Amino acid sequence: MASTAFSNAEPRPLSLGVLALQGAFSEHQYSLATQPGPVYHLTAIQTVRTAAELATVDGLIIPGGESTTMALIAERSGLWEPLVEFTRTKPTWGTCAGMVLLAQTASGAKRGGQKLLGSMATHVQRNRFGSQLDSFEVELDAPCLAPFDRPATGEEGPLVDVIPFRAVFIRAPVVTEWDSVLVQVLAEIPPSASPSTVAEPVAVLQGLCLATAFHPELTQDHRWHQFFLSLVARQQTSLGPS
Numbered sequence: 173m174a175s176t177a178f179s180n181a182e183p184r185p186l187s188l189g190v191l192a193l194q195g196a197f198s199e200h201q202y203s204l205a206t207q208p209g210p211v212y213h214l215t216a217i218q219t220v221r222t223a224a225e226l227a228t229v230d231g232l233i234i235p236g237g238e239s240t241t242m243a244l245i246a247e248r249s250g251l252w253e254p255l256v257e258f259t260r261t262k263p264t265w266g267t268c269a270g271m272v273l274l275a276q277t278a279s280g281a282k283r284g285g286q287k288l289l290g291s292m293a294t295h296v297q298r299n300r301f302g303s304q305l306d307s308f309e310v311e312l313d314a315p316c317l318a319p320f321d322r323p324a325t326g327e328e329g330p331l332v333d334v335i336p337f338r339a340v341f342i343r344a345p346v347v348t349e350w351d352s353v354l355v356q357v358l359a360e361i362p363p364s365a366s367p368s369t370v371a372e373p374v375a376v377l378q379g380l381c382l383a384t385a386f387h388p389e390l391t392q393d394h395r396w397h398q399f400f401l402s403l404v405a406r407q408q409t410s411l412g413p414s
């Protein structure tokens with residue numbers, strides 16, 4: 173075993189999954205495939221529809237779409253319990269409907285309640301900004317994206333201040349309550365764009381779980397994908413040699 177000492181310089185192969193039960197999964201696959209960030213040894217970007225597929229990935233994206241429909245399909249296909257287990261132990265990123273599913277509780281839920289994975293200590297309000305017709309874009313400050321500001325062209329140059337992220341909100345939730353010990357707020361909607369006129373969290377991180385209320389996969393700015401990949405890579409590194 174002489175040469176198996178793990179070095180941070182050796183990228184471990186990463187396999188990323190995108191939950192593909194419903195919603196904007198192919199857009200995430202495209203963003204992952206084209207993200208120009210630091211080079212990760214990304215061996216697979218695969219759709220996840222079964223527990224067997226979920227078992228093969230190092231990190232999972234739960235896309236935007238309809239959280240109630242995704243929960244229903246996951247239950248019917250025997251994927252619900254594996255998803256609960258995965259999202260509590262492995263890197264997971266929920267966008268929009270994914271943010272709703274990861275929450276512990278939600279208001280504006282379907283009559284009779286809706287099933288949530290409950291992997292983040294958050295309460296979300298669904299459809300905070302109204303219907304599809306009320307969709308909008310707004311610039312967010314997200315200091316966590318600073319490491320990914322520099323274009324991955326190999327160019328040297330001073331790091332600019334964090335470039336605002338132009339976020340697309342479509343029937344989006346916001347986090348209205350959270351456990352501030354466990355959950356880190358990464359970005360807030362500016363008060364001017366918020367119905368409550370106070371800044372409200374729209375990107376949060378709890379351990380290996382990331383949730384964004386907006387849709388980075390619908391933009392050409394792949395810094396959130398790079399941020400998530402860096403989480404997955406860090407988790408893989410901490411696991412030691414494969």
Ligand SMILES: NC(=O)CC[C@H](N)C(=O)O
Nearest residue numbers: 236237238239268269343
């Ligand atoms: N764009 C979206 O993902 C909308 C999410 C939807 N409002 C839900 O709660 O499932």
